[in-house]
Amino acid sequence: MKVLVTVKRVVDYTVPVRVKDDQTGVDTANVKMSMNPFDEIAVEEAIRLKEQGIAHEVIVVSIGLPVCQDTLRTALSMGADRAILVETDLDIQPLAAAKIFKAIALQESPQLIILGKQAIDSDHNQTGQMLAGLLNWPQATFISKLKVENNCVQVTREIEGGLETLLLQLPAVITTDLRLNKPRYLSLPQIMQAKKKPLQIMSASTLQLDLQPRLKIIKVVAPQKRRAGIKVSSVTELFDRLKNETQVW
Amino acid sequence: MKILFLSEHDNKKLQISNYHVLTAAQQLAGEIDVLVIGDHCETVVQAAQKLPSIHKVLVADAPEYAHQLAENSAELIASLAKEYQYIVASASAFGKNCLPRVAALLDLALVSDVVTIISPDTFERYIYAGNALTTVVINESIKILTIRQTAFSEAEPDKNEVAPVEMINTVFENKRTKFINQELTKNTRPELTAAKIIVSGGRGFKSAENFKLLEKLADQLGAAVGASRAAVDAGFAPNDYQVGQTGKVVAPDLYIAIGISGAIQHLAGMKDSKVIVAINSDPDAPIFAIADYGLVADLFDVLIEIEKFIKDKECN
Numbered sequence: 001m002k003v004l005v006t007v008k009r010v011v012d013y014t015v016p017v018r019v020k021d022d023q024t025g026v027d028t029a030n031v032k033m034s035m036n037p038f039d040e041i042a043v044e045e046a047i048r049l050k051e052q053g054i055a056h057e058v059i060v061v062s063i064g065l066p067v068c069q070d071t072l073r074t075a076l077s078m079g080a081d082r083a084i085l086v087e088t089d090l091d092i093q094p095l096a097a098a099k100i101f102k103a104i105a106l107q108e109s110p111q112l113i114i115l116g117k118q119a120i121d122s123d124h125n126q127t128g129q130m131l132a133g134l135l136n137w138p139q140a141t142f143i144s145k146l147k148v149e150n151n152c153v154q155v156t157r158e159i160e161g162g163l164e165t166l167l168l169q170l171p172a173v174i175t176t177d178l179r180l181n182k183p184r185y186l187s188l189p190q191i192m193q194a195k196k197k198p199l200q201i202m203s204a205s206t207l208q209l210d211l212q213p214r215l216k217i218i219k220v221v222a223p224q225k226r227r228a229g230i231k232v233s234s235v236t237e238l239f240d241r242l243k244n245e246t247q248v249w
Numbered sequence: 250m251k252i253l254f255l256s257e258h259d260n261k262k263l264q265i266s267n268y269h270v271l272t273a274a275q276q277l278a279g280e281i282d283v284l285v286i287g288d289h290c291e292t293v294v295q296a297a298q299k300l301p302s303i304h305k306v307l308v309a310d311a312p313e314y315a316h317q318l319a320e321n322s323a324e325l326i327a328s329l330a331k332e333y334q335y336i337v338a339s340a341s342a343f344g345k346n347c348l349p350r351v352a353a354l355l356d357l358a359l360v361s362d363v364v365t366i367i368s369p370d371t372f373e374r375y376i377y378a379g380n381a382l383t384t385v386v387i388n389e390s391i392k393i394l395t396i397r398q399t400a401f402s403e404a405e406p407d408k409n410e411v412a413p414v415e416m417i418n419t420v421f422e423n424k425r426t427k428f429i430n431q432e433l434t435k436n437t438r439p440e441l442t443a444a445k446i447i448v449s450g451g452r453g454f455k456s457a458e459n460f461k462l463l464e465k466l467a468d469q470l471g472a473a474v475g476a477s478r479a480a481v482d483a484g485f486a487p488n489d490y491q492v493g494q495t496g497k498v499v500a501p502d503l504y505i506a507i508g509i510s511g512a513i514q515h516l517a518g519m520k521d522s523k524v525i526v527a528i529n530s531d532p533d534a535p536i537f538a539i540a541d542y543g544l545v546a547d548l549f550d551v552l553i554e555i556e557k558f559i560k561d562k563e564c565n
């Protein structure tokens with residue numbers, strides 16, 4: 001089975017982001033960038049399928065500027081076999097990303113596509129579902145467990161009140177939640193090896209898709225900050241203050 | 250202007266989220282049709298008919314819709330879409346699973362997790378775990394939105410009005426996805442997203458056994474229980490207790506964070522609470538930077554003291 005995994009380069013989750021003064025966006029100059037954590041989980045899962053002998057090839061794909069090759073190299077170091085960068089300087093929004101991934105899926109014919117459930121920069125949580133819709137494939141979002149059996153994949157999803165288990169016929173699209181696995185650490189030999197793995201670069205324009213952003217972001221501001229309150233010295237003081245100073249107790 | 254509102258339910262009752270999302274739909278100022286997709290969901294339909302100021306209830310009731318899977322639900326919604334200028338649902342696991350698929354079928358963009366409706370085509374939503382707030386304009390012919398429940402107040406049910414029902418008889422099959430089972434967390438406490446008080450625990454609890462102390466406190470206070478990701482990952486609490494960027498977004502009157510450090514991803518889910526109390530043994534824990542009241546102490550001592558405090562109060 002061939003598995004396709006999508007990865008996005010985002011501001012590292014430990015970076016406290018700062019909104020630009022001109023309100024056009026978030027300052028990403030000179031900040032640490034990493035693979036979206038949910039995508040890392042997606043890559044890890046695909047590699048585990050390969051190690052179990054279920055997947056024979058793991059292909060990773062990213063969309064964006066040439067620097068996204070770094071993110072793809074990380075995925076190759078983790079154990080993916082080859083990578084594709086769809087190069088563009090457009091602001092690629094979820095629908096456009098889904099269209100690109102569909103085009104790649106039609107070229108590569110994977111049996112399983114794994115995406116992170118959301119990118120921690122734009123927090124949309126849409127692309128996997130859109131891709132499944134465009135391909136007319138079964139979908140399972142927010143999964144915390146996965147088992148491939150014959151021509152199906154059994155998945156457990158994290159839903160509003162607990163967990164849900166579904167059985168999807170392949171080919172299918174799934175999106176990862178945090179508890180699916182713990183991604184591995186990279187070793188130096190793996191990083192060296194990954195440099196020799198194939199990384200194909202294609203221009204997004206060759207796909208001839210409508211990739212123009214449909215959502216116009218007209219302003220980005222810092223949210224209202226909460227201020228630190230006071231320290232209380234005891235439980236009694238805490239409840240006294242809650243009673244006297246707030247309407248919530 | 251016509252709005253299609255996808256309701257969230259479990260075939261027996263309407264979730265509270267619907268009443269919040271309805272408030273958002275009302276702000277769009279149009280005629281609202283509520284869609285109920287399910288199986289043997291008569292009681293849901295009856296409750297939906299009493300939602301205030303709605304036009305009608307559309308009902309797709311068939312075994313194929315029993316588990317409200319995205320595949321055929323999306324096809325059904327897309328088949329109805331042409332008559333509407335908006336399609337809205339809650340930004341819950343349910344709405345987030347289904348509406349993007351609908352959008353793709355219609356070749357439309359979607360705005361997720363809307364917190365403010367500024368004008369008919371302009372909305373606010375958070376990015377970067379709540380660290381930035383964006384204003385987004387969408388020019389699509391049908392605007393598809395998921396709504397953050399906690400950002401809108403709860404609409405009151407209307408006891409006098411009963412909206413008419415219209416049955417949808419087309420059934421879309423779903424042959425390639427099979428529902429196996431659901432394991433729902435047994436919970437007698439208030440729903441997290443609707444609770445007035447939440448007590449939330451983190452890694453500081455150190456074990457699932459200790460986490461029960463928090464549940465006991467919740468019961469004494471009539472509160473819901475939340476958890477940090479670390480507490481859920483460690484198995485102290487079930488996944489649906491997780492509060493944060495990638496868990497639930499809550500905004501109770503009172504949020505008591507106990508043994509939680511206050512990572513950005515956690516704050517994203519609770520910083521709109523009215524009053525925040527933090528209890529942590531580390532005076533430098535980031536949670537104190539946003540807490541209205543901070544208590545630097547060992548949580549296990551504090552839990553004993555709170556229990557005693559409440560018992561004393563009840564005796565007086």
Ligand SMILES: Cc1cc2nc3c(=O)[nH]c(=O)nc-3n(C[C@H](O)[C@H](O)[C@H](O)COP(=O)(O)OP(=O)(O)OC[C@H]3O[C@@H](n4cnc5c(N)ncnc54)[C@H](O)[C@@H]3O)c2cc1C
Binds near residue numbers: 518
């Ligand atoms: C992609 C991504 C998404 C994430 N999404 C979420 C999310 O949705 N929600 C979420 O919560 N996290 C999320 N996280 C994780 C987040 O970054 C933190 O790791 C997590 O919130 C930490 O949980 P914690 O505060 O319980 O644990 P810790 O950070 O370990 O903090 C434990 C705290 O307990 C205190 N403590 C210990 N013992 C005691 C004691 N005896 N008495 C009092 N205090 C004590 C310590 O001082 C410490 O401050 C996400 C991370 C990533 C990368």
